[in-house]
Amino acid sequence: MAWQYSEKTKQLFMDAVQGKSGAHVGEIENPDGVGEHGSVACGDALKFMFRVQRDASDPLKDKIVEAKFLTFGCTSAIAASEALCRIIEERALTPIEALKITNQDIVEYLEGLPTQKIHCSVMGAEALETAVFDWAKKRGVDMAALGLHQLNNDEHEGRLVCSCFGITEPYLRRKIKELNLKTVDEVTGAIKAGGACGTCRGEIQDIINEIWSSATCATGTCELPQETQAAIDEFLNAKPETNQPEQAGEAPQRESSFIQLATVTQKADGSYANGPTLADAENPDAAALAASRAEYADASPYKRAKLIEKVIEEVARPVMKRDGGDVEIVDVKDNLVYVSLVGACEDCESATLTLEMLVETVLQDRLDPNIKIVQI
């Protein structure tokens, strides 16, 4: 899929990667605030940092004078990171003021982003928040006293809803409210949840329904009465876990008649001298032959597979081993015996054909004339 980026996005990307003067790629030595967001597995990861001009008397009057970033990510992730740094520097904000920058500000600065790329701007806002709280810690600012709580703490805690992107339920709930997300596609565009295997899309829809149907105010940030929420939680937790993401496309479980052959036992000296010859294999005792055929005819599918294994093990395999080859049963279906044959010379087709005939002849004689060998 090709993305149509705005000219501004392309320009910020090029400025950043080409290291134009005024671009913000890089690191600040001893930064006053650092925040990281994302991971390689998720497809993008941002490290954002800033330096402040310290106010001698009041840390709240610190001004951000420099911002920089390093981003593992696509064109829009790099452009969004560059945009974030520019917004902060252009506005000469204090860290607390910078907290007001939203992903929407970044999208506007970039003159728009494709819906599926909105998460790039969200990532910028998240890293900024972490960096500001880092600054507060270093400067001894009591954020709680200011009524500010780091919201993105919930990112790594709580029940996992989207396992592909590691997105937890508390984070999902907060983002749905914060970003006013009304559909699953909007959620996927903003924070990726539901964007890969898709098994959690139903669950995301349920959460969206729950959040917006319970909201009584227009902004949708009302909390449910505690008892109601507790009752819902209890119900949700009690629900049998039918929504466990399945492995996409996993083949259905089923029985298989796969047989693993034991390794052939060799003599102490490693040789197969005096072992059975091809002539022995082809001329067994007539009565024994009739008996083994009768046993095969009456056997269950499982027993038949065992008999096939036994004949190959006792008769065919030693002969082949003697000639430097080997045989392994891969599967048995009805009268079809799938074998992997290794000739003395692997590339020699005629040698393996001979071996195939040998195994087939032995099995047909001993067990059933309808047995066919399929070489894999």
Added chain:
Amino acid sequence: MTENWIYLDNNATTKVAPEVVETVRDYLERYWNPSSMYEPALQLARELDAARATVANALGAANRDEIVFTSCATESNNAAIVGALRAAIKANPKRRRIITTRVEHPAVLEVCRRLEKDGYPVDWIGVDSKGALDLRAYVQALRPGETAVVSIMHANNETGVIFPIEKLSRIAKQTDAKIAFHVDATQTVAKLPINLGAAPVADSDRGAFGYVDMLSFSGHKIHAPKGVGVLYLKRGVAFERFMIGGHQEKGRRAGTENVPYIMGLAKALELDLADLPDASARIERLRDRLQAGIEERVPYVVVNGKGSPRTPNTLNVAVYGAEGEAILALMSANGVCVSSGSACTSGSLEPSHVLTAMKVPSGALQGNFRFSLSRYTTESEIDRALEVFVEVVATIRKTSSKWDDAKCEPIS
């Protein structure tokens, strides 16, 4: 517009050969409907038939009637899988299983996913880290009397890894002759030998596709235009048509034939096959030169599918510490066209299903690139592309939070 670009994305589409452009133009002017009953139309129908014979010959098909023209390989794949499955179920309701691989093109993958949702069991066969098919899982998945269709690509569009169709089709037919074996050969027609008439004496007879029942490919991967494809349907294969609403293509694909493009496709196939062995060897040398250059000059790079047989024109590499889409954007700014299967490049946010199935490490999964060459690719283009790639990877890594430029290694 097409002048100064170095085009290394030939697995996506190809330059239309100038001779083909000429052919198409000629036939665009001859607007007759080949189903009509007046002389100019009848003449056109005879020429269409000759094109069908050309395609049949090129593939080694015994009869020209086995060639059905479609609109693209995606249509051919849809028609083959759904058509064979429907026919199989009609003959025997128990025969309703499908076998395919986890690394197919979406034109097969999504058809099978849809059928699976509709209640037809699908056995998905995986691959190893080199992209080779799990042969044991394949053998175990085959069920006499139950498997209706096997659909396996000849070579992978992302990595170029070749599957042993000769052997896989033989095993299927030996298991149950009524299993319909379909091959998506979009990436291999006119690149690798294919002979639908030849039963392999040995599995090593490359291209001996005598056990194959259905085969798909498209025009625009072989220097013909987009909008035309082929479905080979072996005589006697149970098939229910997909497109309905007309008697065209002997009732197997309704819709007025796209005569200019069909003629163009036949022309392109003739041109391709005329110098297949030479072109193939030359393209492979250029690919190997690019691969060696990248391996030598880009630290922390892996070649996906290395060690498996690959189509001569395809190179898939993954770099650590940098994301694919950003690199593509900068490559494009430098006039080089390649593609990437990173999550950010796709619409789905999910990285390439092919490389995921091959368990490419997550550190490199987002930074993969496909270079695909054609017979028009020159040595100087390859050398220039290598220079650009080396430079662009280094540039993007400098902006990356997951690359330590001082130590020249990825940060985990």
